[in-house]
Amino acid sequence: MRPSARASLWSGGLLATLAGAAVVSAAIGPVSVDPVVVAKACLNAIGVPTGLGFQVAPATVGSASLPVPVPVLDYTYPFDLAVPSTAETIVRQLRLPRIALAAVVGFALASAGVVMQGFFRNPMADPSIVGVSSGAAVGAVATIALPLALPFGLQAAAFAGALVTAFAVYVIATTDGRTPVATLLLAGIAVQTFLGAVISYLLLQSGESLEQAVYWLMGHLRNSSWGEVEVTLPLAILAFAVLLAYARDLNVMLLGEGDAQALGIEVERSKRILLAVSSVITAAAVAVAGVIGFVGLIVPHVMRLLVGPDHRVLLPTSALAGATFLVLTDTVARAGPVELPVGIVTAAVGAPFFLYLLRRREVHAL
Amino acid sequence: MIDVDGVHLALGETDVLSGVDCSVPEGEFVGLVGPNGAGKTTLLRTINGLLVPDAGTVIVDGDDVADLGSKALSRRVATVPQTTSLEFAFTVEQVVEMGRTPHRSRLDWTDATAAVERALARTETSHLAERHVDEISGGERQRVLLARALAQEAPVLVLDEPTASLDVNHQVRVLELVRDLVDDGRTVVAAIHDLDLAARYCDRLALLHDGRIVAADAPETVLSPSNLADAFGTTVGVTESELTGSPQVTAVADRPERDARVHVVGGGRPGARALGACWRAGFDVSVGVVPTGDVAATLADDLDATAITAAPFAAVDRATRAAVHDRLVAADVVVLATDDPDPASAAALEECERVVDWRAGVEDDAVADLHWSPAGGAGAEPGAPAADAAVVDAVLDELPGATGDD
Numbered sequence: 170m171r172p173s174a175r176a177s178l179w180s181g182g183l184l185a186t187l188a189g190a191a192v193v194s195a196a197i198g199p200v201s202v203d204p205v206v207v208a209k210a211c212l213n214a215i216g217v218p219t220g221l222g223f224q225v226a227p228a229t230v231g232s233a234s235l236p237v238p239v240p241v242l243d244y245t246y247p248f249d250l251a252v253p254s255t256a257e258t259i260v261r262q263l264r265l266p267r268i269a270l271a272a273v274v275g276f277a278l279a280s281a282g283v284v285m286q287g288f289f290r291n292p293m294a295d296p297s298i299v300g301v302s303s304g305a306a307v308g309a310v311a312t313i314a315l316p317l318a319l320p321f322g323l324q325a326a327a328f329a330g331a332l333v334t335a336f337a338v339y340v341i342a343t344t345d346g347r348t349p350v351a352t353l354l355l356a357g358i359a360v361q362t363f364l365g366a367v368i369s370y371l372l373l374q375s376g377e378s379l380e381q382a383v384y385w386l387m388g389h390l391r392n393s394s395w396g397e398v399e400v401t402l403p404l405a406i407l408a409f410a411v412l413l414a415y416a417r418d419l420n421v422m423l424l425g426e427g428d429a430q431a432l433g434i435e436v437e438r439s440k441r442i443l444l445a446v447s448s449v450i451t452a453a454a455v456a457v458a459g460v461i462g463f464v465g466l467i468v469p470h471v472m473r474l475l476v477g478p479d480h481r482v483l484l485p486t487s488a489l490a491g492a493t494f495l496v497l498t499d500t501v502a503r504a505g506p507v508e509l510p511v512g513i514v515t516a517a518v519g520a521p522f523f524l525y526l527l528r529r530r531e532v533h534a535l
Numbered sequence: 536m537i538d539v540d541g542v543h544l545a546l547g548e549t550d551v552l553s554g555v556d557c558s559v560p561e562g563e564f565v566g567l568v569g570p571n572g573a574g575k576t577t578l579l580r581t582i583n584g585l586l587v588p589d590a591g592t593v594i595v596d597g598d599d600v601a602d603l604g605s606k607a608l609s610r611r612v613a614t615v616p617q618t619t620s621l622e623f624a625f626t627v628e629q630v631v632e633m634g635r636t637p638h639r640s641r642l643d644w645t646d647a648t649a650a651v652e653r654a655l656a657r658t659e660t661s662h663l664a665e666r667h668v669d670e671i672s673g674g675e676r677q678r679v680l681l682a683r684a685l686a687q688e689a690p691v692l693v694l695d696e697p698t699a700s701l702d703v704n705h706q707v708r709v710l711e712l713v714r715d716l717v718d719d720g721r722t723v724v725a726a727i728h729d730l731d732l733a734a735r736y737c738d739r740l741a742l743l744h745d746g747r748i749v750a751a752d753a754p755e756t757v758l759s760p761s762n763l764a765d766a767f768g769t770t771v772g773v774t775e776s777e778l779t780g781s782p783q784v785t786a787v788a789d790r791p792e793r794d795a796r797v798h799v800v801g802g803g804r805p806g807a808r809a810l811g812a813c814w815r816a817g818f819d820v821s822v823g824v825v826p827t828g829d830v831a832a833t834l835a836d837d838l839d840a841t842a843i844t845a846a847p848f849a850a851v852d853r854a855t856r857a858a859v860h861d862r863l864v865a866a867d868v869v870v871l872a873t874d875d876p877d878p879a880s881a882a883a884l885e886e887c888e889r890v891v892d893w894r895a896g897v898e899d900d901a902v903a904d905l906h907w908s909p910a911g912g913a914g915a916e917p918g919a920p921a922a923d924a925a926v927v928d929a930v931l932d933e934l935p936g937a938t939g940d941d
Contacts (some may be wrong), residue, residue: 173644414641421633423623428616431583432687433609433637478623481644 172481179476186354187272190493194500195264199449202256209250210260216244220404228414242399270393270401270457271499271511272492275464277405277454281447282465283472283484284412287419288443289350296465299357299444303364304334305455306386310368313382313460314375323385324397324456331452334360339444348440350426388461388512390499408450409488415443423478436500461512463519464491470526536561536691536722542581542591551577552588553746559724561690564717566733567726567756569743570767575726576617576695582724583693584608595691609637613687615680616694627671627679629666631655634686643748656683658712674705681712692716694725698732710736734758734780742766758782761840772814774837793817797930798862799831800883801872806831809872812923813930814838821866824851824859824879844879851882859883862888868930
């Protein structure tokens with residue numbers, strides 16, 4: 170079968186699974202709601218962006234304040250089905266933003282994971298390998314622990330920290346316009362170690378906000394809002410589109426950089442673009458959800474076993490599977506008597522599964 | 536088609552190429568030969584654009600490689616790498632399909648085109664199309680990589696050690712295929728470790744040594760013992776293969792310098808083997824009288840040694856007898872490697888008798904200098920060549936001043 174047909178078929182199936190998982194998840198919670206009502210409320214919540222405007226938000230550092238323009242999207246809602254207003258509020262204002270954000274974050278992390286594993290030709294690579302998560306964590310913990318305030322506050326600081334770190338690692342690992350992946354990997358590890366020290370120091374200084382900082386570091390989707398979805402979803406889709414355009418290049422790059430160059434790929438340029446875009450998509454996810462491990466590692470692995478190494482199929486299917494996986498694990502995280510950070514659930518589910526795969530020797534290489 | 540002009544290239548602190556000039560005309564198969572570390576792979580990588588020279592230019596089909604983008608260059612030059620990481624579960628067809636990358640836009644996802652099928656058919660890998668590349672044998676892999684390069688449909692093909700790690704059957708099959716491609720008009724440059732195979736299949740050879748091309752010409756010219764001795768730092772014998780007619784190179788580690796002359800009487804395989812053994816042991820050798828075209832005579836020619844020849848089945852004339860007589864007199868040791876003499880050897884034997892008589896008459900102790908060795912040596916089948924070591928030991932024993940420990 171042609172790869173585009175395979176990709177569409179798998180993606181269609183996974184999209185349906187994701188929609189199903191979202192509806193099931195929206196029905197689970199302290200207040201039980203009829204599944205049909207849930208489905209209707211979900212349809213009502215689907216918004217299509219139809220306009221773009223700007224708002225000015227103040228950025229404050231200590232007592233100084235600086236106005237920053239922020240883009241705002243206008244939405245049109247095509248569905249308007251009759252649903253009881255309490256149910257609509259619970260589903261649409263409380264549960265759906267969190268489910269949507271889980272889906273976006275899972276989508277983003279799994280996409281970046283596929284790209285990083287292909288890029289590094291290393292099965293242990295994950296989206297945060299170039300220090301994106303550590304950078305985001307420094308930004309976030311600094312915002313929590315220090316007297317800083319920016320538009321979107323913590324998320325913006327985490328996003329900026331992530332991108333600055335990724336760029337720094339890239340610059341450190343680059344000589345004469347070439348970025349050997351081994352150097353990049355080691356530079357990433359070194360920078361992550363250094364930032365780990367910074368985070369530890371900030372945690373020591375955080376005093377009363379320690380619990381909040383630690384909770385963020387574990388990765389969670391508590392208090393998610395439509396606002397976060399509105400910012401991360403377009404970013405994730407845009408970045409995903411770029412990555413998908415490079416799916417063929419990624420396939421060829423799996424043969425090694427020399428081969429890829431000889432086959433007409435501008436390897437260094439492709440690497441720069443893939444690194445930049447997957448850093449942005451990871452940064453967006455980490456900024457709103459904290460450090461959620463294993464999604465970007467385990468989902469691409471499982472999908473590779475199912476659909477093979479062709480990135481034209483692997484990338485979209487992993488992205489959708491990642492979205493579904495995080496929606497389901499976050500449902501587990503919030504369904505219990507005590508709400509857990511979803512990062513704990515993904516790691517607790519993901520690590521044993523990963524070991525199971527290793528034991529079965531199905532993961533020989535990638 | 537390819538013009539390499541004054542290319543210098545250093546990898547790290549090491550100068551790998553220091554002023555390489557060579558050109559490859561369209562439709563020719565040029566083999567790069569030379570010792571390990573001579574710069575063969577590096578030179579290939581300047582042609583396929585993986586490395587950029589520090590100085591000098593590489594022109595492919597009229598344009599400087601440095602000015603061509605990766606995509607434009609890969610439409611002109613297809614590469615078969617020496618090693619490639621094929622441990623991913625791509626199918627053979629998918630890998631060959633990747634050869635179409637230079638002709639595809641990034642967003643063009645069509646697969647399995649006619650070019651891929653042609654490449655698979657040409658390399659006899661069609662039956663492997665659905666197999667995973669990590670599950671096929673080394674020989675099949677090499678053919679798949681060749682298919683991938685063919686799918687590029689580039690006029691120039693660059694191969695880095697296409698036969699390394701292949702068995703004899705696959706080595707020859709791969710090179711036969713490359714030869715066919717050249718005959719169809721492709722230009723091929725290949726680094727080939729095996730000098731015999733290189734000589735057999737290439738139109739021309741370029742011998743690389745210390746980052747320079749020290750010889751570039753027809754295989755018979757490039758593969759001279761002196762060229763090879765300089766480049767490889769070891770003594771080599773170059774003989775002509777009776778089977779293929781192309782040069783055959785035999786490296787002889789540490790041929791010692793021995794200031795002694797050995798003359799071999801006797802032709803055929805016993806004579807040739809005795810001649811070869813003595814030459815490898817470092818003696819200044821000659822052979823004769825042997826029939827023209829005898830293997831021992833051919834070997835002597837290949838080794839730049841004197842062969843005294845006579846027409847087969849004819850009487851040996853006076854001049855030839857005189858020539859062999861001089862050789863026998865001048866020799867420190869004579870090795871007899873025949874016990875069923877043909878007319879030529881019989882004449883040589885007669886001369887031997889006379890030399891022995893003459894020498895015996897002049898100096899009493901010179902008789903011992905002449906070593907009379909029945910063919911086959913002690914304990915061997917009659918007519919079979921003596922073991923090399925036995926011949927050399929016997930010669931050393933007969934040398935004046937032999938101590939027996941050399």
